[in-house]
Amino acid sequence: MKLQKRLFLSFLLLIGCFITFLSCTSANPVEAEIAKIPVEVEFDRFDVKFFNASPSDFYSLKKDYPYLFPTQFPDSIWLKRQRDSLQVLLQNEIAEVFPSLSPFEDQIRPLFQHIKYYFPREKDPKVVLLTNNVDYQNKTVYTDSLVLISLDTFLGEKNELYEGIPQYIVRDMDIAYFGAHLADEFALTVVPLPTDRTLLGQMVYYGKKLYIKDLLLPKKSDGIKISYTPREMEWVRENERFIWQYFIENELLYKTQATYFQRFMEPSPFSKFYLEIDNESPGKIGQWLGWQIVRAYAEKHPAKSPQEIIQLPAMELFTAANYKPVK
Numbered sequence: 001m002k003l004q005k006r007l008f009l010s011f012l013l014l015i016g017c018f019i020t021f022l023s024c025t026s027a028n029p030v031e032a033e034i035a036k037i038p039v040e041v042e043f044d045r046f047d048v049k050f051f052n053a054s055p056s057d058f059y060s061l062k063k064d065y066p067y068l069f070p071t072q073f074p075d076s077i078w079l080k081r082q083r084d085s086l087q088v089l090l091q092n093e094i095a096e097v098f099p100s101l102s103p104f105e106d107q108i109r110p111l112f113q114h115i116k117y118y119f120p121r122e123k124d125p126k127v128v129l130l131t132n133n134v135d136y137q138n139k140t141v142y143t144d145s146l147v148l149i150s151l152d153t154f155l156g157e158k159n160e161l162y163e164g165i166p167q168y169i170v171r172d173m174d175i176a177y178f179g180a181h182l183a184d185e186f187a188l189t190v191v192p193l194p195t196d197r198t199l200l201g202q203m204v205y206y207g208k209k210l211y212i213k214d215l216l217l218p219k220k221s222d223g224i225k226i227s228y229t230p231r232e233m234e235w236v237r238e239n240e241r242f243i244w245q246y247f248i249e250n251e252l253l254y255k256t257q258a259t260y261f262q263r264f265m266e267p268s269p270f271s272k273f274y275l276e277i278d279n280e281s282p283g284k285i286g287q288w289l290g291w292q293i294v295r296a297y298a299e300k301h302p303a304k305s306p307q308e309i310i311q312l313p314a315m316e317l318f319t320a321a322n323y324k325p326v327k
Contacts, residue, residue: 030117031218037113040124043101047130047151050082051091058082067146068130089161090131090152097155098175101129104149107179114216115186118306134161136169140178142185154178168269168283172227179217180224187212190307196314199260199286200253204314206265207290211298215306226291227267232282239277240292241325243285246273261286297321 046065053061058079062069069078081087098104108127115122123145132138132150141148154175155161162170172181187209194205213225223233236243247253252260263272264286270278271285282288297317298309309317 034113034117035110037116039109039112039116041105041108041112042124042126043105044126044128046128047091047094050130051087053082055079065128068128086133087131090134093155093159093161094131094151097159098151103175104129104178107175108147108182111179111183111216114218118215119190134165136165136173139173140182140185142182142189147182149178149182166269168267171229177224177227180213180220180227183213183216183225184209186216191310194314197256198254198314199256199264200318201314202261202265203253203286203290204293204317205290206284206287207292207294208310210287210291211294211309212306214295226284226288228282228288235280236282236285236288237326239281243289244323244325247289292325293318293321293323296323 046068049061058075062075062078104127108125112122112125125142125147126145127147127149129149129151131152134152135150136153139150139153152161153173154177156174157167157170157172159173162173165173191205191208191212194201196202196204210225213220217225221233222228223230228236252264265284268283271281271283272278273281294309294317297312297320298304300321301309
């Protein structure tokens with residue numbers, strides 16, 4: 001009897017696993033289709049070539065990579081930089097943190113599969129890896145067929161080289177955020193710059209960029225996409241109604257002064273409501289609100305393509321979204 005019961009339970013477990021497998025493979029046929037898209041990624045270690053180049057190699061290197069040698073700087077600057085102490089330190093740290101490129105490969109291939117699905121005209125990228133003196137404002141660059149990645153800006157938020165950089169900036173200087181940074185750079189090339197100078201126009205613009213991240217990074221958390229901690233994500237979700245009420249009651253949506261952009265749109269330790277809650281709030285709260293508005297529109301208009309959504313004027317999208325906070 002015990003044997004029969006054990007066999008029966010094993011059968012139920014097998015059936016359960018089979019049903020789970022079917023549901024996972026059929027629940028999202030779009031993702032299954034995307035996973036089949038071929039992507040050829042060429043990785044070019046310019047950082048290593050530059051670091052190891054002899055004086056005689058330098059000029060051919062400059063000829064092969066003219067876009068990495070701005071003409072306003074004389075050759076002496078580059079030759080000096082090649083062996084300065086910071087360059088040596090960065091290259092040694094990169095070799096230790098990234099003994100292989102798999103952390104980048106694991107993110108960039110699925111990202112470009114999604115890009116080619118939603119934007120079929122995009123080409124397979126050539127990826128050039130470099131160092132850039134920890135220029136955290138230019139972690140990645142995306143052009144028509146070229147991706148630049150500053151390896152020294154993804155060494156991990158606790159890396160000693162980042163000491164002195166504000167926490168809200170250093171937080172996403174980690175490989176976990178690499179895909180989100182590159183997706184943001186791609187979004188810059190497809191989302192039209194706002195012609196609407198109002199705060200709402202800016203909010204919808206950034207909301208469209210974050211919506212593109214939803215499409216390209218379906219497995220990434222919202223916190224990774226917007227660079228919020230779990231606590232900050234919890235705060236915005238719990239206070240969504242209050243945030244929206246504050247914007248409406250203070251008639252902020254149609255403000256055009258730069259001060260409102262600085263208070264609610266720019267990366268910062270916190271947003272500036274000028275209330276006691278400021279220190280609890282994350283920065284870029286206007287970007288987050290714009291994201292929810294664009295999401296509301298996309299949900300209400302499933303027949304609209306991403307290209308149609310990102311081309312919509314801010315006011316038209318906002319009106320049709322009929323955004324209402326969930327809490």
